[in-house]
Amino acid sequence: MKQVTPYDVIIVGSGAGGGMSAYVLAKRGLKVLMLEAGRDYKPESETPMFNTNDQAPLRGASTPDKPFGFYDATVDGGWTVPGEPYTNAPGNEEFLWWRPRMLGGRTNHWGRISLRFGEYDFKPYSRDGLGVDWPISYDELAPWYDKTEQLIGVTGKAHGLENTPDSPAGILHEPPTPRLHEIMLQRGFENMGIPVAAMRAAILQKPMNGRQACFYATNCGRGCSIKAMFQTTTVLLPPAVATGNLEIITDAMVYTVDMGRNNKAEGVTYIDRKTGEHKSVTAKVVVLAASAAESARILLNSKNSQFPDGLANSSGTVGKYLMDTVGAGSGGHIPMLEGMGPRNDDGMTNAHIYVPWWGYQQQAKKKLDFPRGYHIEVGGGQRMPSMGIAGIANNSKVLFGKGLREEMRAQYGTSVHFAGRGEMIPNDDCYAELDPSVKDKFGIPVLRFHWKWSEYEIKQAAHMRKTFHQLIDNLGGSVTWGKGTDGKEAIMRGGEIIHEVGCARMGNDPQTSVVNKWGQTWDVDNLFILDGAVLPSNPDKNPTLTIMSLAMRNATYLADQIMKRNL
Amino acid sequence: MSVYQSKIDRRTALKWISVAMASATISTQARAKTYIKTPNGYGTDPNLVNPSAPWERIMSKKQLQLTATLTDIILPAEQPHPAASTVGVPDFINEWVSSPYDQTKKDKSIIMKGLVWVETEAKHRFGQPFELCTSGQQIAIMQTMATVSNNPEHKFFLCFKRLTLGGYYTTPAGFKDIGYIGNVPLKTYPGPSVEQVNKLEKSMKGLGI
Numbered sequence: 001m002k003q004v005t006p007y008d009v010i011i012v013g014s015g016a017g018g019g020m021s022a023y024v025l026a027k028r029g030l031k032v033l034m035l036e037a038g039r040d041y042k043p044e045s046e047t048p049m050f051n052t053n054d055q056a057p058l059r060g061a062s063t064p065d066k067p068f069g070f071y072d073a074t075v076d077g078g079w080t081v082p083g084e085p086y087t088n089a090p091g092n093e094e095f096l097w098w099r100p101r102m103l104g105g106r107t108n109h110w111g112r113i114s115l116r117f118g119e120y121d122f123k124p125y126s127r128d129g130l131g132v133d134w135p136i137s138y139d140e141l142a143p144w145y146d147k148t149e150q151l152i153g154v155t156g157k158a159h160g161l162e163n164t165p166d167s168p169a170g171i172l173h174e175p176p177t178p179r180l181h182e183i184m185l186q187r188g189f190e191n192m193g194i195p196v197a198a199m200r201a202a203i204l205q206k207p208m209n210g211r212q213a214c215f216y217a218t219n220c221g222r223g224c225s226i227k228a229m230f231q232t233t234t235v236l237l238p239p240a241v242a243t244g245n246l247e248i249i250t251d252a253m254v255y256t257v258d259m260g261r262n263n264k265a266e267g268v269t270y271i272d273r274k275t276g277e278h279k280s281v282t283a284k285v286v287v288l289a290a291s292a293a294e295s296a297r298i299l300l301n302s303k304n305s306q307f308p309d310g311l312a313n314s315s316g317t318v319g320k321y322l323m324d325t326v327g328a329g330s331g332g333h334i335p336m337l338e339g340m341g342p343r344n345d346d347g348m349t350n351a352h353i354y355v356p357w358w359g360y361q362q363q364a365k366k367k368l369d370f371p372r373g374y375h376i377e378v379g380g381g382q383r384m385p386s387m388g389i390a391g392i393a394n395n396s397k398v399l400f401g402k403g404l405r406e407e408m409r410a411q412y413g414t415s416v417h418f419a420g421r422g423e424m425i426p427n428d429d430c431y432a433e434l435d436p437s438v439k440d441k442f443g444i445p446v447l448r449f450h451w452k453w454s455e456y457e458i459k460q461a462a463h464m465r466k467t468f469h470q471l472i473d474n475l476g477g478s479v480t481w482g483k484g485t486d487g488k489e490a491i492m493r494g495g496e497i498i499h500e501v502g503c504a505r506m507g508n509d510p511q512t513s514v515v516n517k518w519g520q521t522w523d524v525d526n527l528f529i530l531d532g533a534v535l536p537s538n539p540d541k542n543p544t545l546t547i548m549s550l551a552m553r554n555a556t557y558l559a560d561q562i563m564k565r566n567l
Numbered sequence: 568m569s570v571y572q573s574k575i576d577r578r579t580a581l582k583w584i585s586v587a588m589a590s591a592t593i594s595t596q597a598r599a600k601t602y603i604k605t606p607n608g609y610g611t612d613p614n615l616v617n618p619s620a621p622w623e624r625i626m627s628k629k630q631l632q633l634t635a636t637l638t639d640i641i642l643p644a645e646q647p648h649p650a651a652s653t654v655g656v657p658d659f660i661n662e663w664v665s666s667p668y669d670q671t672k673k674d675k676s677i678i679m680k681g682l683v684w685v686e687t688e689a690k691h692r693f694g695q696p697f698e699l700c701t702s703g704q705q706i707a708i709m710q711t712m713a714t715v716s717n718n719p720e721h722k723f724f725l726c727f728k729r730l731t732l733g734g735y736y737t738t739p740a741g742f743k744d745i746g747y748i749g750n751v752p753l754k755t756y757p758g759p760s761v762e763q764v765n766k767l768e769k770s771m772k773g774l775g776i
Contacts, residue, residue: 039612048615050750053737057609057620059659060737063668065611070618076611176756180763184771191776215752222615336770343759346749384750385741387733399713400641400728401706405648405744408736412745476774 005247007033007283008562010268012254012298015105016544017531017551018289019232019240020148024555026240030562033281034237035252035270037290038075038101041108043233047073047223053386061387069386073109073223075102083441087448092429095322095449096495097293103250104233105291106498107544109221112201112229112350113377114154115541116145118163120360124537128363128371130425130456132536135508135517138165141546144553146171148545151552152230153208155348156200163373164197164356173205176216178352179345181337181380181416186353188471189376194358201350202230202545211235219384220349229349252279255444257286257302257311257527265311265527268298271442285558285567289531289551293322293432296503296533297447299514300434312521318504318514319432322449323538325499326374326422327492328461330482332472333395337414345381345413353378357540370459374422374540376467382413391415394480415480416472420464421497423540425456430494432503451494462487501543504533519554526567530554571635574655580624607667625665625675630682633697634660637685638731640709648744651735659734660727674726681723685712688720 008030011018018034025032048071053060056070063070067078076082077100086097100106119138124131142165149167155175158166175198178186186196203214204227211227211234220229227234240246251273258280260266267282288295296319302311310318357373389408392415396407429452434445465485472479484490507513510522515534521527530551532543561567607622626634638651638660651657664675685708689697693704700708712724735741742750759767 046615048618051616051618052739052742052750054655054659054734054739056618057613058663058666058668058671059733061670063608063666063670064605065608065668066613070609070613071615078611082611177758180759180767183759183764184767187771187776215754216756217750217752336767336774340759340763340766342746342748343763344749344751344753344757347756382747382749385733385736385745385747387729387737389736389745390729390732393728393732400709401643402645404642405645408732408745412747474774474776 003281005031007031009285009287010035010281010283011287011289012268013105013289013291013531014103014232014237015107015289015291016232016547019104019107019236020548020551021287021289021530021555022246023236023240024552025559026243026245028559029245030559032246033283034246034248035254035268036103036248036250037253038103038250040250041075041102041104041233043108043223043231044225047225049218049225059387068221071222073221074100077101085438085440086446087435087438089448089450093451093453094493095451096493097500098498104231107230107232108223110544111542112203112220113542114200114202114545116165117539117541117546118165120163121537121539130371132507134536135506141549141553144549148549148552152202152235153204154200154202155198155205157198159195159197161195161197161356162360175199175205175352176347179347179381180340180343182351182353182378184475185378185416188475189355191474192471194355196353197356199350199352199354201348203348204228214348216348217346253442254290254298255301257298259304263524265524284562285526285528287528287530291531292501292503292533293447295529295531296432299504301445312514312523312527314523315511315514317512321426321502321505322430322432322500323424323426323502324494325497325538325540326424326457326460327419327497328464328490329417329419330465330468331415331417331480332477333480334414334416334475334477336476339410340413343382345383351378370456370463372423372425372456374420374460374464377419377421378416380416418468421540422460422464424538425454426502426537427454453491458487458491461491465490499538499543501532501535501538504529505536506534507536518557519550528554528558571632571652571657573631574658605667620662622665622667624661626661631657631661633682633685636698637727640705641728641731642735649740651731654735654738654740656731656734660730663730677723677726680719681727684720684723
């Protein structure tokens with residue numbers, strides 16, 4: 001194929017990192033080509049906004065075809081993608097890898113929780129001697145957090161809590177008032193000496209840039225046709241395309257970065273999913289934002305005689321220091337919520353409150369047996385019934401027939417649940433490499449994952465469960481699931497929280513990192529990585545906001561370098 | 568005994584059959600080892616706005632009728648709320664047990680065997696088909712299944728009840744009954760009523776929190 005447009009930048013991937021990069025670069029006037037492995041996707045017309053579960057097959061229940069339920073926005077993906085396997089190394093713990101194949105990637109169904117990393121989070125090694133420090137500080141990223149929050153729209157309030165940065169006045173949207181069970185949970189936590197904060201979620205509470213404010217109905221995980229919740233497909237890509245500087249090719253599965261003369265990346269080669277054709281495109285700069293593990297896979301598959309271990313891998317750390325979030329949960333039945341009667345608990349889908357990590361002082365005094373923190377996400381209320389609704393009949397004295405309806409009414413909305421989301425410390429046992437024999441349907445070598453939780457995470461998971469049980473007990477309730485307090489049993493599998501980051505970490509030392517503090521690979525100066533792969537640590541705070549803020553900052557640097565003709 | 572009228576029209580039913588026949592002719596090609604495609608499933612990129620459950624249904628007319636009678640013993644009509652069968656719950660249970668997905672296979676075996684057990688029990692205990700038993704006799708059989716434990720009948724009861732309640736309360740009629748008042752666009756989010764908050768405050772005070 002003869003390329004007509006001379007591109008300044010090729011971006012691989014259209015999710016949080018790729019979407020933000022495209023937005024910044026196109027707005028700066030650079031000619032950008034975005035390649036997305038999945039199909040085109042239009043939230044405005046494809047989102048099932050008010051559809052009820054009885055309109056869906058199997059009442060919307062999860063199946064291998066739609067693992068998060070029928071209405072989940074994910075296209076052609078989930079824990080497995082047809083024809084595109086990954087493997088787990090024998091003798092390891094299992095690692096799960098959630099991938100979609102659609103424009104906008106996982107931003108179309110993400111959890112929307114947008115927490116800034118705090119000042120401690122950028123210097124973890126300096127604080128406790130574990131992991132590594134970031135090459136940047138909180139202060140360096142703070143202005144980019146401001147800009148990102150302003151652009152995407154985030155709820156929240158200032159609370160002045162340790163290592164839980166507030167945003168400057170005027171940025172955050174006022175979150176909706178707490179639901180009934182949230183008022184109760186907040187009191188319960190505060191009674192245990194645990195402060196509760198307003199939710200920070202990327203959901204508009206006032207109209208902005210042609211996007212409507214949330215109307216407090218329909219689940220955000222389906223996508224949002226009114227554009228109240230952030231998706232790159234509604235917020236970043238349309239204005240970038242409108243500049244005339246961004247071209248998007250979907251169904252383009254990139255598998256290698258092509259090298260040209262003088263140690264420069266020349267472009268990439270992709271497979272057209274529809275035709276099976278291999279096509280090469282060129283540009284001044286290549287940006288990988290295919291997701292942490294997929295970007296690493298492309299680098300490893302780009303090996304050639306000059307780079308026998310993969311591109312940008314002179315440190316040998318491509319694929320290494322893969323991290324996820326520590327997860328454990330429990331549920332409870334709270335009798336004081338019985339018979340409260342109907343209230344509209346839809347709200348903004350997310351909980352309206354959350355619990356930031358509160359144990360920094362205890363850890364400083366060595367009173368806890370694990371080094372890093374976790375935050376708590378809460379759930380409950382009278383949400384739109386799904387198949388799980390039958391579970392509340394377990395609390396009914398009437399087994400069937402007359403009287404059962406009344407019991408169902410009384411028990412509706414009496415369940416609460418908790419999810420601990422904690423920091424994992426990078427370790428040598430968690431990494432991705434190319435599988436020596438397995439290839440996907442395109443013939444591209446696939447990733448083989450190695451995974452092992454350490455005692456740090458296992459002990460933290462046990463602490464989560466104990467905290468939840470204590471609160472449920474204090475509220476006069478009983479634990480209904482997630483009863484065990486053995487951390488090994490409580491901890492979710494690697495990758496299951498879908499916060500996988502690392503694999504091409506940033507640092508100040510080319511010997512131990514893949515990219516510098518601008519996301520620029522040490523080995524190839526016109527090759528950038530602008531997704532979660534560059535995170536050197538994975539604080540308990542959900543990574544997407546930081547991925548976007550870093551991408552905004554680093555794409556701005558990249559644009560500056562092109563303007564100065566340094567690239 | 569009321570005759571159950573399936574809420575599925577004939578044209579839809581014919582479509583399931585043609586889909587099933589068409590997919591039977593597709594050769595099974597080698598799949599990636601981490602993904603097993605479900606034949607006759609709705610696929611990984613279904614139309615979410617206009618959904619369909621494209622698989623053929625396995626229940627006979629008789630089984631569907633028995634299913635309807637049983638769902639209505641679990642959730643009989645109580646004014647103003649309709650019985651489970653009135654809002655198509657038997658069709659849903661048929662859809663569920665007919666589904667090609669692994670998740671529902673266990674339920675299929677429990678339900679189909681359970682339906683046979685119910686008929687056998689009715690004949691054995693009352694000398695006639697379940698459908699012809701008096702309401703009191705039908706309830707007695709349901710009571711047996713509900714209270715004995717650790718046997719296949721009880722498993723059937725639990726599974727059947729789960730599907731009946733799930734099937735019912737996911738419908739607009741079920742929303743009305745249980746008190747789900749969401750899924751409507753609002754200008755501002757109201758939160759709970761003052762009365763509800765006051766009641767909660769009283770309970771929390773009682774617990775010393």
